[in-house]
Amino acid sequence: xxxxxxxxxxxxxxxEKKGNVSVKELAxxxxxxxxxxxxxxNELNRLGLLVRSRGGAVPSNRLxxxxxxxxxxxxxxxxxxxxxxxxxxxIDEGDAIILDSGSTTEEVAHCLIGKKQLTVMTNGxxxxxxxxxxxxxxxxxxxxxxxxxxMSFYGAQAEERLEYYNFNKVILGVxxxxxxxxxxxxxxxxxxxxxxxxxxxxxxxxxxxxxxxxKRSLHAIVTLDQVDILVTDNQLAKEYIDVLESHNIELHLVxx
Amino acid sequence: xxxxxxxxxxxxxxxEKKGNVSVKELAxxxxxxxxxxxxxxNELNRLGLLVRSRGGAVPSNRLxxxxxxxxxxxxxxxxxxxxxxxxxxxIDEGDAIILDSGSTTEEVAHCLIGKKQLTVMTNGxxxxxxxxxxxxxxxxxxxxxxxxxxMSFYGAQAEERLEYYNFNKVILGVxxxxxxxxxxxxxxxxxxxxxxxxxxxxxxxxxxxxxxxxKRSLHAIVTLDQVDILVTDNQLAKEYIDVLESHNIELHLVxx
DNA sequence: TTTGAAACCTTCAAATATTTTCGAACAAAG
DNA sequence: CTTTGTTCGAAAATATTTGAAGGTTTCAAA
Numbered sequence: 001x002x003x004x005x006x007x008x009x010x011x012x013x014x015x016e017k018k019g020n021v022s023v024k025e026l027a028x029x030x031x032x033x034x035x036x037x038x039x040x041x042n043e044l045n046r047l048g049l050l051v052r053s054r055g056g057a058v059p060s061n062r063l064x065x066x067x068x069x070x071x072x073x074x075x076x077x078x079x080x081x082x083x084x085x086x087x088x089x090x091i092d093e094g095d096a097i098i099l100d101s102g103s104t105t106e107e108v109a110h111c112l113i114g115k116k117q118l119t120v121m122t123n124g125x126x127x128x129x130x131x132x133x134x135x136x137x138x139x140x141x142x143x144x145x146x147x148x149x150x151m152s153f154y155g156a157q158a159e160e161r162l163e164y165y166n167f168n169k170v171i172l173g174v175x176x177x178x179x180x181x182x183x184x185x186x187x188x189x190x191x192x193x194x195x196x197x198x199x200x201x202x203x204x205x206x207x208x209x210x211x212x213x214x215k216r217s218l219h220a221i222v223t224l225d226q227v228d229i230l231v232t233d234n235q236l237a238k239e240y241i242d243v244l245e246s247h248n249i250e251l252h253l254v255x256x
Numbered sequence: 257x258x259x260x261x262x263x264x265x266x267x268x269x270x271x272e273k274k275g276n277v278s279v280k281e282l283a284x285x286x287x288x289x290x291x292x293x294x295x296x297x298n299e300l301n302r303l304g305l306l307v308r309s310r311g312g313a314v315p316s317n318r319l320x321x322x323x324x325x326x327x328x329x330x331x332x333x334x335x336x337x338x339x340x341x342x343x344x345x346x347i348d349e350g351d352a353i354i355l356d357s358g359s360t361t362e363e364v365a366h367c368l369i370g371k372k373q374l375t376v377m378t379n380g381x382x383x384x385x386x387x388x389x390x391x392x393x394x395x396x397x398x399x400x401x402x403x404x405x406x407m408s409f410y411g412a413q414a415e416e417r418l419e420y421y422n423f424n425k426v427i428l429g430v431x432x433x434x435x436x437x438x439x440x441x442x443x444x445x446x447x448x449x450x451x452x453x454x455x456x457x458x459x460x461x462x463x464x465x466x467x468x469x470x471k472r473s474l475h476a477i478v479t480l481d482q483v484d485i486l487v488t489d490n491q492l493a494k495e496y497i498d499v500l501e502s503h504n505i506e507l508h509l510v511x512x
Numbered sequence: 513t514t515t516g517a518a519a520c521c522t523t524c525a526a527a528t529a530t531t532t533t534c535g536a537a538c539a540a541a542g
Numbered sequence: 543c544t545t546t547g548t549t550c551g552a553a554a555a556t557a558t559t560t561g562a563a564g565g566t567t568t569c570a571a572a
Contacts, residue, residue, distance in 0.1 A: 003309035004558070005323045006276060012319060023520080033560055038521070046337075047322060048366065048389060054567075055520065062389040113303055125388060128381055132404055133304060141381075141409060143399020143417060148388055153397060157420075161399065161413060260548070279530080289550050294531065310530065310557065 002030065008040050015050050015059050022056035079209045079233050082254040084108045086231050087171060087207055090252075093117045095168045098197045099127055101152030102173030104207050106130060112137060121165065123158060123193060125151040140165075142193075154189035159196035170201035174208045176215030179243050182223035184216050191219035198222050205229040210236040224249065258286065264296050271306045271315050278312035335465045335489050338510040340364045342487050343427060343463055346508075349373045351424045354453045355383055357408030358429030360463050362386060368393060377421065379414055379449060381407045396421075398449075410445035415452035426457035430464045432471030435499050438479035440472050447475035454478050461485040466492040480505065 002010065007030055014029075015021050023041070027034045045052035051060050084107030091097060094117050099105055101124030109130035112118060116136035122128055123142040131139045142162070144155030172194060175185045183206060185191050198204050204226055210233050224247045234253040244251055258266065263286055270285075271277050279297070283290045301308035307320040314320050340363030347353060350373050355361055357380030365386035368374060372392035378384055379398040387395045398418070400411030428450060431441045439462060441447050454460050460482055466489050480503045490509040500507055 003276065003311055003314070005307065005309040005320055006314055008323050009314075009319050034520090035522090035561080036559055039559085042522095046366075047325070048369070048386075049319075049322065060389075110304060125381075125384055128402065129385065130304075132381060132402060132407060133302070135404075139402035139404075140411075141397065141399050141402065143397050143409070143414070146384065146388060146395035146397065148391075148395075151388060153399070155396075157413075157417060158399070164413075290530095291532095291551075292549055295549085298531095 004040075007032075008044055011037075011040055011057075012044060012049050012063065015057055016064055020053070020056055020058045025056070076209055076211075079254070079256050080104045080107045082256065083207050083209065083231050083233065084111045086252050086254050087205065088112055088115070090205060090229065090231075091115065091118065091169070095119070096121075096166070098122070098162070098167050098170040098201060100124070100171060100173045100194065100197065101127060101150055104209070105171060105173040108171060108207065121162070121167065123153045125153070147187075147189075150187075150190075152190075154193060158193055162196050162200045165200070167201045169203045169205055170197045171205045171207060172197065172221070174206055174212060174221070176217045177206070177208060177213050178216040179224070179240070181216050181220060182225075183221045183227070185219055185221060186217040188219050191221050194221045198226065203228045205231065207231045209233055213237070213240050260296075263288075264300055267293075267296055267313075268300060268305045271313050276309070276312055276314045281312070332465060332467075335510070335512050336360045336363045338512065339463050339465065339487050339489065340367045342508050342510050343461065344368055344371070346461060346485065346487075347371065347374065347425065351375070352377075352422070354378070354418070354423050354426040354457060356380070356427060356429045356450065356453065357383060357406055360465070361427060361429040364427060364463065377418070377423065379409045381409070403443075403445075406443075406446075408446075410449060414449055418452050418456045421456070423457045425459045425461055426453045427461045427463060428453065428477070430462055430468060430477070432473045433462070433464060433469050434472040435480070435496070437472050437476060438481075439477045439483070441475055441477060442473040444475050447477050450477045454482065459484045461487065463487045465489055469493070469496055 011021070011026060023034050023037050026037045041052050041057045044050045045057070048060055049063055050057045080103060083104055087108045088111035091112065093115060096119040099109060099120050099122040101122065105124065106126050109127040112131065113134040118137040120131055120137055121140040121142065125146065128139060128141050131137050142153055142158035144153040144158045146153055174183045177183050185194065198221070204222065206227050213236065227249050229250045229252065230244060231252040233256045235256060236253060241251065267277070267282060279290050279293050282293045297308050297313045300306045301313065304316055306313045307316050307324045336359060339360055343364045344367035347368065349371060352375040355365060355376050355378045357378065361380065362382050365383040368387065369390040374393040376387055376393055377396040377398065381402065384395060384397050387393050398409055398414035400409035400414045402409055430439045433439050441450065460478065462483050469492060483505050485506045485508065486500060487508040489512045491512060492509060497507065
């Protein structure tokens with residue numbers, strides 16, 4: 001017998017897969033009453049995980065999107081989790097840090113839950129959500145306009161805001177990293193904000209999986225000289241390792 | 257005998273491996289009481305390492321996390337949903353609004369999903385999460401320090417930020433509303449921010465359930481004269497209705 | 513447009529299972 | 543010796559599920 005949460009999870013996935021489900025069908029499927037199924041569907045509708053319709057339910061387009069993103073996500077998830085752990089170990093109690101938005105940094109945020117006396121500024125909505133659970137952590141968000149694609153906030157005010165604070169460390173998740181051109185991204189406001197982040201912090205920590213090496217995007221953020229620590233996975237090619245070390249970058253390679 | 261930490265580690269791994277675990281099963285497995293297992297599961301749930309389900313736990317992922325979100329006080333939920341719907345009907349396409357943080361306004365946000373060409377500024381994390389799904393809606397967040405108790409952001413910058421924009425309507429969720437003293441709240445930064453919100457908007461819409469009438473808190477926000485529309489439930493006492501109408505407030509009472 | 517039957521939905525109270533709370537017992541650490 | 547953290551059992555509180563009763567909605571025939 002499945003628990004309520006499991007059953008509801010199944011219902012959501014089934015709805016996504018089939019395109020629509022009926023109350024009767026679900027009741028037979030899970031061998032429970034239709035009243036309970038209706039309760040489930042109404043609750044799931046309230047949470048926005050599906051849309052209730054007479055006699056059953058249909059998927060919410062929001063979820064289909066998220067789930068498809070997630071498949072891409074799961075491929076690298078293990079790596080990101082490991083990187084997240086490794087970065088969290090570089091953060092000490094009492095630190096004041098800036099945490100960039102992104103899926104790798106989200107894993108970092110998750111690993112920060114439980115740390116004490118931390119101050120974190122972020123522009124990522126998902127990161128704020130993670131840290132909202134972290135009792136020992138003061139969370140600041142930059143504000144600005146929400147870019148839904150990346151679940152992060154941008155705007156001129158975000159950069160101004162940073163000037164009022166002094167941060168220890170900045171943790172930057174990157175799209176591309178290139179030996180000659182350094183770190184870059186394809187979305188200009190992000191680049192601007194990331195530069196402001198880096199100007200503000202004593203120590204720059206870059207996180208990325210090894211697949212991002214050799215890629216360069218239009219908008220440059222910082223050169224390799226400015227990077228203090230880089231955390232990535234051990235699939236990184238030797239030639240990169242040598243170059244990075246010649247730039248005096250402290251390299252952390254997690255096992256995959 | 258395993259230590260607490262070791263046991264909890266085991267529990268997490270077991271949950272990941274099996275897909276779900278039951279309290280009873282774990283208690284037998286580790287040969288300790290169900291009370292202790294429940295303690296473990298609740299703590300692990302708090303840390304986000306698994307998701308508690310009735311009778312046991314399931315591995316933590318996006319879906320299960322969303323499903324585990326505590327159901328709100330079901331008694332008031334219905335009222336809040338109705339109010340949410342009613343308020344959403346007062347919002348037109350093309351509007352630029354400020355949406356206060358709070359659980360009633362969260363329901364408003366939920367009902368705004370699907371509207372087109374909307375611009376919403378909010379200081380609520382949960383509201384930003386709701387609106388992140390709303391494709392036709394530009395979302396701005398004020399930023400500032402996260403107050404975890406109310407899942408909302410405060411800070412002097414938030415108020416400054418508002419000055420750069422012009423909003424049509426402001427939707428205010430209130431703690432207390434009193435005939436003589438108007439609308440008030442017990443948390444000072446919230447009061448400051450709410451005042452700034454009201455200064456900025458053409459139309460002030462107040463939402464609250466009828467239980468908040470007659471209550472007054474330390475920090476005043478606005479007087480009744482300044483309120484344009486009030487949405488509440490039909491349990492509101494007659495004497496209030498008369499007074500509100502004498503203040504030229506457009507009253508919307510939802511059925512409960 | 514009205515009407516009536518079928519399908520569907522919500523509400524309710526009861527039965528069951530699970531959880532929370534609390535004081536107390538115990539052990540390890542300081 | 544006190545403090546801190548863990549564990550426990552039992553009672554009280556809460557959540558889940560359900561069938562039955564009474565409303566709604568739908569749809570097609572009149």
